[in-house]
Amino acid sequence: MTGLLTDLYQLTMAAGYFEAGKADELASFELFFRHLPRYRNYVLSAGLEQVVEYLANLRFTADEIRYLRSLPQFQRVSPGFFEALAKLRFTGDLFAIKEGTPIFAGEPFLTVRAPLMEAQIVETYLLATIGFQSLIATKAARMVEVAGGRAVVDFGTRRAHSPEAGVLAGRASYIGGCAGTSNTETGFRYGIPVFGTAAHSWIQAFATEREASQRLQDLLGEATVYLIDTYDTIEGARLAASLGRPMWGVRLDSGNLVELSRAVRKILDEAGLQDAKIMATSDLNEYKILEFAAAGAPIDAFGVGTDLATSTDSPNLGVVYKLVELDGRVTAKFSEDKHTLPGAKQVFRLAGHDVIACSWECIGCSPGEPEARALLRPVLLGGKLVEPLPGVTATRQYAAESIKRLPTAIRSLFDTDQQYHVEHSQALMALYEKVQNENGLLRHRHAD
Amino acid sequence: MTGLLTDLYQLTMAAGYFEAGKADELASFELFFRHLPRYRNYVLSAGLEQVVEYLANLRFTADEIRYLRSLPQFQRVSPGFFEALAKLRFTGDLFAIKEGTPIFAGEPFLTVRAPLMEAQIVETYLLATIGFQSLIATKAARMVEVAGGRAVVDFGTRRAHSPEAGVLAGRASYIGGCAGTSNTETGFRYGIPVFGTAAHSWIQAFATEREASQRLQDLLGEATVYLIDTYDTIEGARLAASLGRPMWGVRLDSGNLVELSRAVRKILDEAGLQDAKIMATSDLNEYKILEFAAAGAPIDAFGVGTDLATSTDSPNLGVVYKLVELDGRVTAKFSEDKHTLPGAKQVFRLAGHDVIACSWECIGCSPGEPEARALLRPVLLGGKLVEPLPGVTATRQYAAESIKRLPTAIRSLFDTDQQYHVEHSQALMALYEKVQNENGLLRHRHAD
Numbered sequence: 001m002t003g004l005l006t007d008l009y010q011l012t013m014a015a016g017y018f019e020a021g022k023a024d025e026l027a028s029f030e031l032f033f034r035h036l037p038r039y040r041n042y043v044l045s046a047g048l049e050q051v052v053e054y055l056a057n058l059r060f061t062a063d064e065i066r067y068l069r070s071l072p073q074f075q076r077v078s079p080g081f082f083e084a085l086a087k088l089r090f091t092g093d094l095f096a097i098k099e100g101t102p103i104f105a106g107e108p109f110l111t112v113r114a115p116l117m118e119a120q121i122v123e124t125y126l127l128a129t130i131g132f133q134s135l136i137a138t139k140a141a142r143m144v145e146v147a148g149g150r151a152v153v154d155f156g157t158r159r160a161h162s163p164e165a166g167v168l169a170g171r172a173s174y175i176g177g178c179a180g181t182s183n184t185e186t187g188f189r190y191g192i193p194v195f196g197t198a199a200h201s202w203i204q205a206f207a208t209e210r211e212a213s214q215r216l217q218d219l220l221g222e223a224t225v226y227l228i229d230t231y232d233t234i235e236g237a238r239l240a241a242s243l244g245r246p247m248w249g250v251r252l253d254s255g256n257l258v259e260l261s262r263a264v265r266k267i268l269d270e271a272g273l274q275d276a277k278i279m280a281t282s283d284l285n286e287y288k289i290l291e292f293a294a295a296g297a298p299i300d301a302f303g304v305g306t307d308l309a310t311s312t313d314s315p316n317l318g319v320v321y322k323l324v325e326l327d328g329r330v331t332a333k334f335s336e337d338k339h340t341l342p343g344a345k346q347v348f349r350l351a352g353h354d355v356i357a358c359s360w361e362c363i364g365c366s367p368g369e370p371e372a373r374a375l376l377r378p379v380l381l382g383g384k385l386v387e388p389l390p391g392v393t394a395t396r397q398y399a400a401e402s403i404k405r406l407p408t409a410i411r412s413l414f415d416t417d418q419q420y421h422v423e424h425s426q427a428l429m430a431l432y433e434k435v436q437n438e439n440g441l442l443r444h445r446h447a448d
Numbered sequence: 449m450t451g452l453l454t455d456l457y458q459l460t461m462a463a464g465y466f467e468a469g470k471a472d473e474l475a476s477f478e479l480f481f482r483h484l485p486r487y488r489n490y491v492l493s494a495g496l497e498q499v500v501e502y503l504a505n506l507r508f509t510a511d512e513i514r515y516l517r518s519l520p521q522f523q524r525v526s527p528g529f530f531e532a533l534a535k536l537r538f539t540g541d542l543f544a545i546k547e548g549t550p551i552f553a554g555e556p557f558l559t560v561r562a563p564l565m566e567a568q569i570v571e572t573y574l575l576a577t578i579g580f581q582s583l584i585a586t587k588a589a590r591m592v593e594v595a596g597g598r599a600v601v602d603f604g605t606r607r608a609h610s611p612e613a614g615v616l617a618g619r620a621s622y623i624g625g626c627a628g629t630s631n632t633e634t635g636f637r638y639g640i641p642v643f644g645t646a647a648h649s650w651i652q653a654f655a656t657e658r659e660a661s662q663r664l665q666d667l668l669g670e671a672t673v674y675l676i677d678t679y680d681t682i683e684g685a686r687l688a689a690s691l692g693r694p695m696w697g698v699r700l701d702s703g704n705l706v707e708l709s710r711a712v713r714k715i716l717d718e719a720g721l722q723d724a725k726i727m728a729t730s731d732l733n734e735y736k737i738l739e740f741a742a743a744g745a746p747i748d749a750f751g752v753g754t755d756l757a758t759s760t761d762s763p764n765l766g767v768v769y770k771l772v773e774l775d776g777r778v779t780a781k782f783s784e785d786k787h788t789l790p791g792a793k794q795v796f797r798l799a800g801h802d803v804i805a806c807s808w809e810c811i812g813c814s815p816g817e818p819e820a821r822a823l824l825r826p827v828l829l830g831g832k833l834v835e836p837l838p839g840v841t842a843t844r845q846y847a848a849e850s851i852k853r854l855p856t857a858i859r860s861l862f863d864t865d866q867q868y869h870v871e872h873s874q875a876l877m878a879l880y881e882k883v884q885n886e887n888g889l890l891r892h893r894h895a896d
Contacts, residue, residue, distance in 0.1 A: 005611050007603070007630040009644030016646070016667045022653060029649070054611075067636045073645070073671050120649065127606035128614050135609075155455070158575035159764055161583075161609035162616050163453050163502075166576050169609075182455040183572075188515045196457030197521070198464070201477070201568065201771035204779045205470060219464045223521050231782050231887060306764050315763040316607055316754050323649035331652045334679050439679060 003060035003085070004067070006124040012073050014117045018081040023117035028325035028344045030108040031126055037135070037314040041410045042102040042420060044141050044399060045109055046172045047133030049099065049389050052379060054125050055090040058118075062086070090118055094380035097347065098390075100137075100175055100399030101375060102406055104422050106356060107347045109134070109319075111376060116326065123321045131319040132165065133172040139311040140176025141403055142286040142413055143304060148293050151179040151301040153195050155281060156309025169309040175395050177403075182303075190392050195303075197223065200253075203230040213243055222246040225279060228264070229254045237264040241271035249277030249300065257282065258297045265298040279303055285312070286413055332435050341428060342435040348372040352407070357425035451508035451533070452515070454572040460521050462565045466529040471565035476773040476792045478556040479574055485583070485762040489858045490550040490868060492589050492847055493557055494620045495581030497547065497837050500827060502573050503538040506566075510534070538566055542828035545795065546838075548585075548623055548847030549823060550854055552870050554804060555795045557582070557767070559824060564774065571769045579767040580613065581620040587734075587759040588624025589851055590861055591752060594738040599749040601643050602629040603729060604757025617757040623843050625851075626756075627749075638840050643751075645671065645699075651678040661691055670694040673727060676712070677702045685712040689719035697725030697748065705730065706745045713746040727751055733760070734861055780883050789876060790883040796820040800855070805873035 017023045036043065065082050068074050092114020097103060109130050112119045143152045154173035157166030170186030180193030187194035198216055206212035209231060217224045224247040228236025233255055240250050250268070252260050257280045268276045277300040280292070285307035292299055306312060322340045323331055332342035344359035350372045355363050364372025378386050390398070403411065409418040424432075465471045484491065513530050516522050540562020545551060557578050560567045591600045602621035605614030618634030628641030635642035646664055654660035657679060665672045672695040676684025681703055688698050698716070700708050705728045716724045725748040728740070733755035740747055754760060770788045771779055780790035792807035798820045803811050812820025826834050838846070851859065857866040872880075 004633040004636050005615070006632055007605060007644050008632045008635070008642045009630065009646055011632060012644060012668065013646050013650050016650065016663055017653065019667060020654075020663055025653075027653075064636060068632075071635075071642065073668060076667060076669060116653065123647075124606050124614070125611050128608050128611045131607060132609045132613075157455060158572050158769075159579060159766070160576050161580045161613040161758065161763075163573050163576045164612035165580075165609040166572070167453065182457065184454055184456045184459060184516075185452040187456070187519075188452050188512060194456045194519065196455050196460060198457055198461055199571075200781045202461050202464065204771050204781060205465065205473075205475075205564065205774055206468075215464055215468055219467060219524060220460065220521060221524060306766070310609070310758075310763045312763055315609075315758045315760055318607070318754065321606075323652050326653055333648045333652060 002054060002058055002125070003088070003121075004064050006121055008073065010121045010123055011068060013120050015074060015077045015081050017116050017120065018084060019078065023084065024115045025327040026113065027116040027119045027323060028111055028113045029119050029123065029321050030324050030345065031110045031130060031319055031321045032106055032108045033318050034320065035105050035318065037317050039314050039415060040138060041412065041416050042104060042138070042406060043134050043317065044137040044176055044403070045097050045101045045103050045130075045134055046099050046137035046175045047130040047168075048096050048110070048379070050129045050133070050168070051096075051110070051126055052094070052385065052389065054129065055094065055122065055380065055383070058088065058090045058122065060085045060088060084117070088118065088121075089383065090114065090122065090380075091383040092118055092380070093378065093382065095376045096379045097375045098377070098395070098398065100395040100402060102402055103347075103375075104354065104420050106341070106422060107354065108345055108376060111344055113344070127319050127321055131317045133168055135311045135315070135317045136169045136172035136308065137176035137399070139286075139308055140173040140178050141399070143289055143302070143308065144177030145403070145411055146286050146290040146293055146413060147302060150299065152177070152289070153301065153303045154178050154181040154183070154308055155303040156305040157183045159306040160309040166309060171392065173308060174392055175399055177396065177400055179301075192392060197225040197251075198227055200227065200230045203227060209236065210239055213239055217243055217247065223248055226250045228252065233260050234263060234267070237267040241267050241273060244271065244273060247273075247276055249279060251279045251281060251303070253281045257299065258292060258295045261297045261299050277301060281305070283307070290413060330431060330435055332432070332439075334436065334439060341424070341432050343428070343431050345376075345428065347375040349375055353421035353423065355423045355425055356428060358427045358431060361425055361427055363425065450502060450506055450573070451536070451569075452512050454569055456519075456521065458569045458571055459516060461568050463522060463525045463529050465564050465568065466532060467526065471532065472563045473775040474561065475564040475567045475771060476559055476561045477567050477571065477769050478772050478793065479558050479578060479767055479769045480554055480556045481766050482768065483553050483766065485765050487762050487863060488586060489860065489864050490552060490586070490854060491582050491765060492585040492624055492851070493545050493549045493551050493578075493582055494547050494585035494623045495578040495616075496544050496558070496827070498577045498581070498616070499544075499558070499574055500542070500833065500837065502577065503542065503570065503828065503831070506536065506538045506570065508533045508536060532565070536566065536569075537831065538562065538570065538828075539831040540566055540828070541826065541830065543824045544827045545823045546825070546843070546846065548843040548850060550850055551795075551823075552802065552868050554789070554870060555802065556793055556824060559792055561792070575767050575769055579765045581616055581623075583759045583763070583765045584617045584620035584756065585624035585847070587756055588621040588626050589847070590734040591737055591750070591756065592625030593851070593859055594734050594741055594861060595750060596741050598747065599627040600625070600737070601749065601751045602626050602631070602756055603751040604753040605631045607754040608757040614757060619840065621756060622840055623847055625844065625848055630751075640840060645673040646675055648675065648678045648701075651675060657684065658687055661687055665691055665695065671696055674698045675701065681708050682711060682715070685715040689715050689721060692719065692721060695721075695724055697727060699727045699729060699751070701729045705747065706740060706743045709745045709747050725749060729753070731755070738861060778879060778883060780880070780887070782884065782887060789872070789880050791876070791879050793824075793876065795823040797823055801869035801871060803871045803873055804876060806875045806879060809873055809875055811873065
């Protein structure tokens with residue numbers, strides 16, 4: 001099952017909490033990033049559905065527990081811990097920001113409030129799930145931003161970091177605004193539109209390019225996309241024009257796409273195929289799409305692979321998961337360069353800026369205050385789903401609307417001096433100072 | 449099952465081959481990369497075991513087939529195709545270069561020789577599996593290269609591109625020379641050593657740092673790694689020194705690691721704990737490890753996360769999968785900037801250079817010729833495993849020995865002018881010219 005899909009230290013700590021009688025203490029952990037990734041002015045939240053699925057299915061099998069018992073780190077652990085692992089289910093609460101919400105540094109994507117042992121074990125899976133999908137949804141949104149209404153399709157599975165990453169990249173890309181994906185499993189699992197017709201091997205597999213293209217048209221009818229660059233793009237375009245309808249259009253996968261798209265458009269138009277579309281592929285990304293758009297290249301759709309599925313220019317999102325409350329006590333970390341703010345929080349979105357506050361605050365609740373929306377909402381309570389999650393199509397729509405409301409500078413492809421304005425509430429800053437002072441006193445006592 | 453874990457166009461092509469009566473034509477596809485990734489002078493091959501597993505388990509369930517039939521792309525396809533999918537198993541041959549072999553641009557990692565329909569469908573999964581694991585094994589090898597015998601451990605799952613990518617990154621890192629991984633599932637599945645003790649949340653979970661550290665020692669004994677930077681590293685080191693043995697050592701996770709490691713070493717030594725080790729973590733990579741080694745920092749082990757699990761400085765390997773033979777006919781692609789060499793190949797490794805040759809050639813077989821090793825070996829014949837694959841420990845050992853034999857310049861972290869010397873055999877180049885000429889004639893005929 002899913003129990004061992006975590007870092008070993010989560011399990012040694014779980015054992016230690018069990019031995020110390022702390023396994024059931026109520027803990028709150030928050031998942032956030034300290035800094036925006038390189039070249040990003042916002043991050044589009046994604047991956048919550050897979051978090052919920054994981055928490056609902058969290059189990060340790062007998063074989064997995066036997067494996068743990070064999071490790072040197074578990075030789076001093078009492079049998080009761082392994083019995084507890086065998087019975088472990090996620091029984092806690094999950095609060096989360098909706099998938100498809102643009103968020104910023106320091107804002108929690110989600111808060112886990114659960115018995116300490118459960119909350120600790122799930123850390124690794126949650127980070128890898130939310131971090132990756134948010135990274136890809138963000139990358140997709142950048143491409144859609146500059147594509148000017150033309151379709152962007154995810155073709156990246158083959159370069160994704162494992163086949164499963166490809167499936168999830170397809171999902172995240174769709175949330176980020178892509179029209180669909182080439183990944184068939186993504187379509188099957190999540191009901192996302194799937195695209196794809198033929199590769200160069202198809203053209204090579206027949207005696208002539210004409211036969212290959214004719215067969216493709218017979219097979220696909222109006223969905224036909226002639227792949228025209230296997231031998232020579234211009235001749236390929238002439239061939240496609242001579243075969244004509246039914247067709248969706250043609251695909252270019254090499255060469256100078258601005259010049260070729262113009263030449264191909266001319267050939268299609270001269271054959272009376274004004275409705276035939278041109279799709280471009282071949283190592284695309286948002287920067288190239290921006291150039292094609294600026295050049296007015298007659299490209300109707302972009303198929304994007306590697307750069308989308310791995311977020312090549314910024315392949316990491318530094319998500320962390322930090323303990324902020326335990327057994328009624330607020331807590332924080334004060335390492336030299338890695339402070340965290342104590343206590344469970346809420347993120348309020350106002351017109352043009354956000355406020356990070358203590359979880360018990362209600363900004364926008366008093367008469368006369370500007371309107372504010374609390375972004376962290378209950379998703380699981382006592383391990384049970386509060387209400388069904390929205391489907392990917394609704395989430396994609398919500399993402400598009402949310403991005404549209406961001407300031408223009410934040411939506412730029414390029415680093416901006418104008419950061420999105422995120423404040424901390426006075427109550428949160430007062431709590432931070434209080435905990436820091438107490439901690440100073442505590443350290444002082446230790447040092448005696 | 450695994451059937452839909454592929455790009456849709458593999459399945460539309462499979463349907464087209466079926467309709468054209470070509471599904472059973474014998475095809476050879478080769479998997480390779482055209483160019484080395486940025487900042488890499490070689491790539492360490494990895495992922496073959498997962499390829500073999502996938503091919504052995506390739507299946508389409510009734511639900512998956514029902515889904516395909518619902519798609520617009522399959523409305524013209526005859527029922528026989530879906531019956532063929534339901535029965536589909538991988539029945540072909542697989543030739544591959546051993547995991548842990550350093551390879552270069554243009555050299556096939558593997559060759560699939562199978563009925564066209566089977567060989568086409570598996571493309572996407574094979575690319576994502578081999579590409580990703582090779583990328584990570586290579587990254588790991590770079591860190592191990594400069595760590596000068598000190599242990600490098602994979603701690604990257606939380607930043608991997610999905611939880612499953614984390615599991616496979618742990619495996620690939622081990623092949624690349626890491627001592628082990630924090631990923632418990634990786635340890636369970638592949639028998640790879642697992643490491644990990646406690647996070648900052650452990651320290652925060654107890655009333656004092658002293659209590660947390662004492663509890664850790666009680667739990668782990670000689671495996672204890674005190675995490676000493678939660679509040680103040682120097683005071684943390686003094687606390688660890690006062691608790692003393694049993695312990696493995698301490699972990700630093702923030703601040704200036706060169707200065708702190710020296711100060712901490714002094715504290716441990718003065719307490720008579722010369723055998724206590726220092727582990728460093730905190731956004732490490734091969735460049736920082738090189739600096740620590742050059743500075744003579746007293747660090748005994750490195751835990752590496754994000755940069756290892758995502759190969760941050762070079763997060764893609766541009767693997768492709770190209771049709772080179774079909775039904776006894778050699779074939780190639782001549783797109784403007786993406787030529788491929790025709791016909792199934794063999795890679796021969798000689799002292800100091802490689803030769804890519806036609807599959808039927810035998811270099812080093814004639815008396816007087818220098819010794820040469822054929823790298824592509826049969827792995828599956830008729831869908832059956834020829835012999836058990838080596839375990840990860842043997843593969844890791846083989847990788848270390850293979851890397852040691854590379855020229856020093858190729859093992860440098862930095863780009864080198866001295867590329868590894870890869871030749872093409874005369875027979876292969878003659879075949880290339882022949883196919884190119886025939887193709888030119890063919891195109892000419894088309895254009896008439």
